Amino acid sequence: MSDATLPPADELAQRFARIYEREPILEVRGLGKQFATAGGSVQALRDVSFKVHRRELVCVIGPSGCGKSTLIRILAGLETLSSGQVLVDGKPVSGPGRDRGMVFQGYSLFPWLTVKRNVMFGPEMSGHPHNVAEGMARQWLELVGLSDFADAYPHQLSGGMRQRVAIARALVNEPRILLMDEPFGALDAQTRAKMQTHLLDIWKNLDVTVLFITHDLDEAIYLADRILVLKAHPGEVQEIVEVPVPRPRSPAQFSSEAFRATRAHIEALIHPPVVHHTMPDEEAAAPSTMIRFTAVDDNVE
Ligand SMILES: Nc1ncnc2c1ncn2[C@@H]1O[C@H](COP(=O)(O)OP(=O)(O)O)[C@@H](O)[C@H]1O
Ligand SMILES: [Mg+2]
DSSP states (O other): OOOOOOOOOHHHHHHHHHHSSOOOOEEEEEEEEEEEETTTTEEEEEEEEEEEEOOOOOEEEEETTTSHHHHHHHHSSSOOOOOOEEEEEEEEOSSOOEEEEEEEEEOOOOSSSSSHHHHHHHHHHHTTOOHHHHHHHHHHHHHTGGGGTTOOOOGSHHHHHHHHHHHHHHHHHSSEEEEESSTTTTEEEEEHHHHHHHHHHHOOOOOOEEEEEEEBBHHHHHEEEEEEEEEETBBEEEEEEEEOSSOOGGGGGGSSHHHHHHHHHHHHSSSSOOSSSOOOOHHHHHHOOOBBOTTTTTOOO
């Protein structure tokens, strides 16, 4: 029952030493972001620094409003930063680029294009001839298991299938980094679990580095090498947690000691024990197996 015990500390240290030996693909240095608002300004991010190494899978977790989407939008080049630096492969990011692919929570496919045309869109925009783009789309649709749906339209697909198309559409451009902002957040629990395993399969077979935002602790632990825990107001790095759960991951590990210890550790970071706090009845009456963040400033355990 190796699953039931924590992996030896030196084994874990070696695993992370191997990761840190790889070159950093993404480097965030002292990143700050202020938004101008009607009443003044909002400090969304403050002094955020971290590195993501080649082929690493890093999850970002934190309560609603802590700046997760702002962070990933800055990394994608869709939003400017107020201070600090973001480097991809050592070069400062100054806008969107093909080295970064993005998958959003909402379905961002073109509804008037077929699945295949959606995936072909990027390669065609970057100048590949139609037949080459079509071949690329077919290849990536096969990888996400949607070859049979190449000629379907997005509205004919389930939520999970649409997110597979969104992943194919991002990967077809062969990005160095795949940026994912709560991509499975709108899916039912069963589909979400399948998509998590599917993502790990894809990631294992590609030279791609993944930064994955979630507010689901189980999802973060299941997927990540490391978890960046953010706290809110302003969004700051609270801790970067090395996940001690061995790879390859499987759902059976959810009950392993390593998994539960990581979960308890991060839960304590996010929800430090609160004294003198009464819990609203409905929250108390609805225990959930899935740990989720609720509202900003919500101290309910
Ligand atoms: N365009 C904007 N203008 C003003 N404030 C914003 C804007 N975008 C985000 N914010 C604020 O920045 C903070 C972080 O938001 P966001 O990055 O969406 O958080 P998260 O994704 O973690 O829920 C919030 O307080 C939010 O209200
Ligand atoms: Mg968000």
